[in-house]
Amino acid sequence: MGRNFFVGGNWKCNGTTDEVKKIVSTLNEAEVPSEDIVEVVVSPPFVFLPLVKSLLRSDFSVAAQNCWVRKGGAFTGEVSAEMLVNLGIPWVILGHSERRLILGESSEFVGDKVAYALSMGLKVIACVGETLEQRESGSTMDVVASQTKSIADKVINWDNIVLAYEPVWAIGTGKVASPQQAQDVHYELRKWLEDNVGTEVAKSTRIIYGGSVNGANCKELAARPDVDGFLVGGASLKPEFIDIVKSATVKTSP
Numbered sequence: 001m002g003r004n005f006f007v008g009g010n011w012k013c014n015g016t017t018d019e020v021k022k023i024v025s026t027l028n029e030a031e032v033p034s035e036d037i038v039e040v041v042v043s044p045p046f047v048f049l050p051l052v053k054s055l056l057r058s059d060f061s062v063a064a065q066n067c068w069v070r071k072g073g074a075f076t077g078e079v080s081a082e083m084l085v086n087l088g089i090p091w092v093i094l095g096h097s098e099r100r101l102i103l104g105e106s107s108e109f110v111g112d113k114v115a116y117a118l119s120m121g122l123k124v125i126a127c128v129g130e131t132l133e134q135r136e137s138g139s140t141m142d143v144v145a146s147q148t149k150s151i152a153d154k155v156i157n158w159d160n161i162v163l164a165y166e167p168v169w170a171i172g173t174g175k176v177a178s179p180q181q182a183q184d185v186h187y188e189l190r191k192w193l194e195d196n197v198g199t200e201v202a203k204s205t206r207i208i209y210g211g212s213v214n215g216a217n218c219k220e221l222a223a224r225p226d227v228d229g230f231l232v233g234g235a236s237l238k239p240e241f242i243d244i245v246k247s248a249t250v251k252t253s254p
């Protein structure tokens with residue numbers, strides 16, 4: 001069986017109650033391919049998770065944008081994996097470049113987070129990606145392989161991990177990796193998984209692309225053999241998110 005296309009919507013630090021209800025309403029009314037064609041997960045800010053979960057259509061899932069690295073306790077401002085499980089939130093995004101770069105989360109810390117979230121029963125969208133300087137110096141694969149290794153070192157079972165390749169220079173900048181650039185990194189990442197984790201994991205793990213994905217470029221990106229979906233930022237707050245979800249049908253077209 002092939003890898004089921006995956007589209008995640010990362011709402012980041014955006015939204016009011018009314019705006020969130022409006023976005024959910026748009027999603028609920030949309031006609032999209034069935035769950036066996038595409039898995040859709042949206043990730044609102046923590047404060048809106050229960051609201052979105054209560055209103056969202058049943059064939060879409062909800063993700064948190066982060067969680068703490070171990071059991072809760074005296075960690076002011078943090079949200080634990082156990083709390084997410086308690087709320088019935090199935091997914092969490094970990095290692096997003098905004099957290100790595102702005103909040104100083106190291107690859108080792110991200111690896112520990114991924115392992116702990118999985119141990120609590122959450123499914124994880126784990127993010128990797130290089131900066132512009134790293135790409136221009138030719139070290140893209142060294143960087144993303146090192147970030148992936150920090151996860152692989154802590155994780156035994158990859159069944160509940162989606163790997164998101166997000167070149168930092170393409171996030172929120174309007175620049176987008178060309179379909180070939182995305183395919184090249186996804187191919188190399190899959191090869192890294194095969195060489196360092198195992199053939200089955202490499203074959204079955206979904207590697208999705210993030211970085212200024214929109215309604216105009218999604219189909220061409222989706223057509224690449226190793227691009228298994230998207231983690232969408234700004235466009236996930238707009239109706240064009242539905243067009244991105246629909247791009248999954250590219251994989252099933254003859």
